[in-house]
Amino acid sequence: MSVGKPLPHDAAALHVTGAARYVDDIPTPADTLHLAFGLSSVARGSIREMDLAKVRSHPGVVAVLTAKDLPHANDVSPSVHDEPLLSDGAIHYKGQPIFCVAATSHLAARHAARRGQIDYDQIAPILTIDQALDADSRFEKGPLIWTKGDVEPAISAAPHQLSGSIEMGGQEHFYLEGQAALALPQEGGDMVVHASTQHPTEIQHKVAEALGVPMHAVRVETRRMGGGFGGKESQGNALAVATAIVAAQTGRPCKMRYDRDDDMIITGKRHDFRISYTVGFDDTGRITGVDFTQYARCGWAQDLSLPVADRAMLHADNAYDLPTCRITSHRLKTNTQSATAFRGFGGPQGMLGIERVMDDIARKLGKDPLDVRRVNYYAAMETKAEPGRGKRFGGTYSPKPAQTSNLTPYGMAVEDFILHEMTDALASSADYSARKAAIAQWNAENPVLKRGIALTPVKFGISFTLSHLNQAGALVHVYQDGSIHLNHGGTEMGQGLFQKVAQVAAARFGVSPETVKITATDTGKVPNTSATAASSGSDLNGMAVANACDTIRDRIASCVAEVQDVAAQDVLFDNGEVIAGNARLSFADAAMLAYTHRVSLSATGFYKTPDLAWDRIKGTGRPFFYFAQGAAVTEVVIDTLTGENRILRTDILHDAGASLNPALDIGQIEGGYVQGAGWLTTEELVWDDEGTLRTHAPSTYKIPACSDRPDVFNVSLWDAPNPAQTIYRSKAVGEPPFMLGMSAFFALADAASACGPHDPALMAPATAEAVLAAVTRAKG
Amino acid sequence: MTQVSMTVNGKPVSADAEGRTLLVDFLRNQLRLTGTHVGCDTSQCGACVVHVNGQAVKACTMFAAEAEGAEVRTIEGMANDDGSLGVIQQAFQDHHGLQCGFCTPGMVMSAAALLRDNPKPSEAEIREYLEGNICRCTGYHNIIKSILAASGQEVAIAAE
Numbered sequence: 001m002s003v004g005k006p007l008p009h010d011a012a013a014l015h016v017t018g019a020a021r022y023v024d025d026i027p028t029p030a031d032t033l034h035l036a037f038g039l040s041s042v043a044r045g046s047i048r049e050m051d052l053a054k055v056r057s058h059p060g061v062v063a064v065l066t067a068k069d070l071p072h073a074n075d076v077s078p079s080v081h082d083e084p085l086l087s088d089g090a091i092h093y094k095g096q097p098i099f100c101v102a103a104t105s106h107l108a109a110r111h112a113a114r115r116g117q118i119d120y121d122q123i124a125p126i127l128t129i130d131q132a133l134d135a136d137s138r139f140e141k142g143p144l145i146w147t148k149g150d151v152e153p154a155i156s157a158a159p160h161q162l163s164g165s166i167e168m169g170g171q172e173h174f175y176l177e178g179q180a181a182l183a184l185p186q187e188g189g190d191m192v193v194h195a196s197t198q199h200p201t202e203i204q205h206k207v208a209e210a211l212g213v214p215m216h217a218v219r220v221e222t223r224r225m226g227g228g229f230g231g232k233e234s235q236g237n238a239l240a241v242a243t244a245i246v247a248a249q250t251g252r253p254c255k256m257r258y259d260r261d262d263d264m265i266i267t268g269k270r271h272d273f274r275i276s277y278t279v280g281f282d283d284t285g286r287i288t289g290v291d292f293t294q295y296a297r298c299g300w301a302q303d304l305s306l307p308v309a310d311r312a313m314l315h316a317d318n319a320y321d322l323p324t325c326r327i328t329s330h331r332l333k334t335n336t337q338s339a340t341a342f343r344g345f346g347g348p349q350g351m352l353g354i355e356r357v358m359d360d361i362a363r364k365l366g367k368d369p370l371d372v373r374r375v376n377y378y379a380a381m382e383t384k385a386e387p388g389r390g391k392r393f394g395g396t397y398s399p400k401p402a403q404t405s406n407l408t409p410y411g412m413a414v415e416d417f418i419l420h421e422m423t424d425a426l427a428s429s430a431d432y433s434a435r436k437a438a439i440a441q442w443n444a445e446n447p448v449l450k451r452g453i454a455l456t457p458v459k460f461g462i463s464f465t466l467s468h469l470n471q472a473g474a475l476v477h478v479y480q481d482g483s484i485h486l487n488h489g490g491t492e493m494g495q496g497l498f499q500k501v502a503q504v505a506a507a508r509f510g511v512s513p514e515t516v517k518i519t520a521t522d523t524g525k526v527p528n529t530s531a532t533a534a535s536s537g538s539d540l541n542g543m544a545v546a547n548a549c550d551t552i553r554d555r556i557a558s559c560v561a562e563v564q565d566v567a568a569q570d571v572l573f574d575n576g577e578v579i580a581g582n583a584r585l586s587f588a589d590a591a592m593l594a595y596t597h598r599v600s601l602s603a604t605g606f607y608k609t610p611d612l613a614w615d616r617i618k619g620t621g622r623p624f625f626y627f628a629q630g631a632a633v634t635e636v637v638i639d640t641l642t643g644e645n646r647i648l649r650t651d652i653l654h655d656a657g658a659s660l661n662p663a664l665d666i667g668q669i670e671g672g673y674v675q676g677a678g679w680l681t682t683e684e685l686v687w688d689d690e691g692t693l694r695t696h697a698p699s700t701y702k703i704p705a706c707s708d709r710p711d712v713f714n715v716s717l718w719d720a721p722n723p724a725q726t727i728y729r730s731k732a733v734g735e736p737p738f739m740l741g742m743s744a745f746f747a748l749a750d751a752a753s754a755c756g757p758h759d760p761a762l763m764a765p766a767t768a769e770a771v772l773a774a775v776t777r778a779k780g
Numbered sequence: 781m782t783q784v785s786m787t788v789n790g791k792p793v794s795a796d797a798e799g800r801t802l803l804v805d806f807l808r809n810q811l812r813l814t815g816t817h818v819g820c821d822t823s824q825c826g827a828c829v830v831h832v833n834g835q836a837v838k839a840c841t842m843f844a845a846e847a848e849g850a851e852v853r854t855i856e857g858m859a860n861d862d863g864s865l866g867v868i869q870q871a872f873q874d875h876h877g878l879q880c881g882f883c884t885p886g887m888v889m890s891a892a893a894l895l896r897d898n899p900k901p902s903e904a905e906i907r908e909y910l911e912g913n914i915c916r917c918t919g920y921h922n923i924i925k926s927i928l929a930a931s932g933q934e935v936a937i938a939a940e
Binding site: 260667705 | 855907922923
């Protein structure tokens with residue numbers, strides 16, 4: 001069967017020959033225009049006067065648009081209509097698009113966009129968390145607060161208490177392919193848009209609003225992205241809307257791609273956070289109660305900040321059963337880029353808070369942090385042996401236990417917790433205890449270089465927390481020659497979704513994956529799709545595709561059964577054949593037979609995740625279908641004189657359920673870990689006091705390079721089926737491995753701790769500078 | 781506008797370009813060889829690496845006119861004569877040395893330049909050589925594996 005095979009990425013052969021097309025590679029008609037935005041040069045205020053004469057007179061310029069030239073909605077927000085495409089006069093951040101130039105070349109548009117003369121009435125910008133708190137500048141009326149039990153007495157009655165705070169920076173997506181869109185005007189006012197987007201339906205929706213047409217007049221196609229990571233969930237709206245508006249006004253095709261600096265200056269990034277905490281615990285390190293306050297810097301527009309901040313709250317527990325808990329979340333509005341989705345979607349920030357708490361408790365008690373982590377783990381899932389079927393648990397396979405504990409802070413029972421076994425296996429394969437002892441010995445003998453090691457777990461909730469988004473559609477055709485056309489609402493950004501879903505389709509028909517043609521995501525084929533986000537791509541679209549395939553397969557089976565005079569349920573589809581009694585037809589012959597018997601060989605499929613119920617204001621319910629889990633051990637070395645550091649070895653054990661494609665899943669785990677470690681080490685965003693993003697190119701913003709990869713990097717899959725009824729019992733794998741990168745951060749903190757008796761209080765990102773500061777603090 | 785002539789992937793080509801036209805834009809816009817990608821515009825990401833007279837060059841870091849008369853090789857010229865994948869290309873496919881694929885052409889071109897000068901590089905040498913090529917998806921593990929495999933050195937096959 002095609003499912004479970006480590007097949008290469010579906011477009012690998014196209015990528016290695018340069019034949020894979022991204023938006024900027026699509027051949028365009030000769031009269032295509034190129035767009036660029038003129039950007040604000042101040043962070044906050046209003047436009048007093050704007051003179052665009054030099055922009056208009058620049059050679060090659062065909063049109064210049066400001067907000068008043070927009071005939072319909074001036075909005076590119078995915079949430080609350082607070083994000084004008086072009087400034088309506090108010091300036092909210094430095095880099096905000098104010099006007100749009102259309103010219104005959106990309107370069108001409110960019111040159112012209114720099115020639116606007118704009119005077120501003122400036123207001124002191126709100127840039128930092130503290131400034132936003134002082135000004136009470138926030139989204140939603142006040143902080144969102146969720147509680148479990150009576151936290152204050154639980155903390156004060158505990159044998160030990162401690163308090164602390166951790167700052168963590170944001171992160172630039174740095175998808176290698178920058179944002180891009182191409183709009184092709186059609187007859188009758190219709191528009192076709194090719195966009196590098198994780199969310200074609202959102203692009204369709206915003207373009208329709210901007211053109212004042214129904215959604216049926218706009219078709220959006222996305223074959224692939226050169227990376228997304230959440231940065232193309234909403235941040236591509238502006239380019240698609242701008243190209244569509246200019247295309248509608250001029251009747252000419254329009255293309256826009258941000259160059260890298262513009263991309264980094266204009267678009268949103270991961271939210272930076274401060275998390276402060278007070279925790280009570282006993283002599284074993286077992287937590288009795290913890291009180292978190294999370295401060296999220298959301299930037300100027302709401303975008304997806306509320307669900308991001310919610311997910312940070314939802315992961316404040318990570319893998320730990322917190323008997324009592326309070327989580328207070330402040331969503332702060334600042335005059336900076338509008339922070340947006342990024343792999344993990346707030347989860348990483350929430351988890352980093354509780355993991356810091358674990359480290360602090362261990363230091364205070366003089367224990368191995370791993371022991372403190374384990375004593376706080378949720379209880380293991382209830383297992384029930386079924387002869388010949390291995391372990392089954394949770395869900396429909398076992399009775400629900402009476403829940404008095406093992407509840408998340410939001411009241412969801414944790415029924416599928418496997419981190420006890422995973423941690424045992426990883427600690428053993430990575431030789432954690434012996435290496436921990438060896439490192440202590442090594443550190444005692446080495447005054448300048450210090451090593452550190454940490455094992456951290458991840459438990460990540462799978463499902464969109466806006467429950468209605470957990471739906472997907474598919475469209476499948478079988479042609480009379482037996483070839484199969486596959487389409488679904490998910491988008492391909494490199495994660496291998498298309499291949500995994502094609503493997504599902506091939507398995508349903510019992511044919512080889514080459515029989516299945518993977519096609520571009522297209523709002524004209526599958527409507528009302530959700531973003532390819534929340535790691536949900538293969539869970540949702542895999543199921544929808546399976547449903548569509550099964551519809552067609554059952555029709556073929558009925559037809560063949562009738563001809564062969566057997567029962568339809570006895571018709572088998574396997575190994576490229578359709579077997580009915582003594583008759584064996586090739587799949588192609590069966591398709592032809594069905595066609596000549598006038599059987600429809602096209603079907604849609606639909607899927608919605610079951611069993612979700614969630615109240616985000618109260619913070620109670622079941623927001624997730626299941627939890628994906630994993631754990632990583634990282635060993636590092638630091639130079640205590642400079643703060644420079646290296647990752648020496650990483651061991652990962654990650655749970656992808658029964659993997660649809662282990663090679664692609666391991667790729668997600670390796671890439672996710674390195675990206676997560678990047679977030680917490682080298683990737684530092686710096687804004688100056690005027691709100692200028694100073695790190696707006698790879699010269700100053702350092703994502704991990706080839707030499708930053710761990711010297712030893714062992715990655716294994718925890719090969720057990722998902723107890724939840726997902727597609728072939730696989731688990732989502734896009735985001736969860738990102739948070740394995742936390743082990744690098746806590747290994748660095750461990751190394752800094754070896755320098756002295758005091759709390760190193762390492763802040764993220766742990767740049768060389770931050771590590772050196774931590775070493776200094778540890779020495780006291 | 782000046783006329784720029786060079787040999788690209790073995791074929792003589794000639795096209796008009798402004799003096800300031802970068803080689804990468806000449807390849808992509810004039811010659812429609814869009815496998816050479818623009819990732820950062822500032823000579824840092826390596827997505828635009830091509831070979832000019834046998835040397836690996838970031839095509840956004842030189843003018844098209846500077847390549848006048850040169851032998852240029854791009855990712856489109858890396859397959860075997862019969863159209864099958866070259867050894868390095870095949871290795872990137874077999875060892876999952878790519879995800880979104882945007883950095884892949886530059887990685888393949890850099891790898892080819894490395895292996896020509898150093899047919900059996902160590903893992904450390906590969907890492908050092910690829911400092912100028914960044915990848916945001918893979919974490920580099922499978923890229924290194926691919927290059928080791930392409931050089932005929934044994935590597936464990938992923939996930940089998």
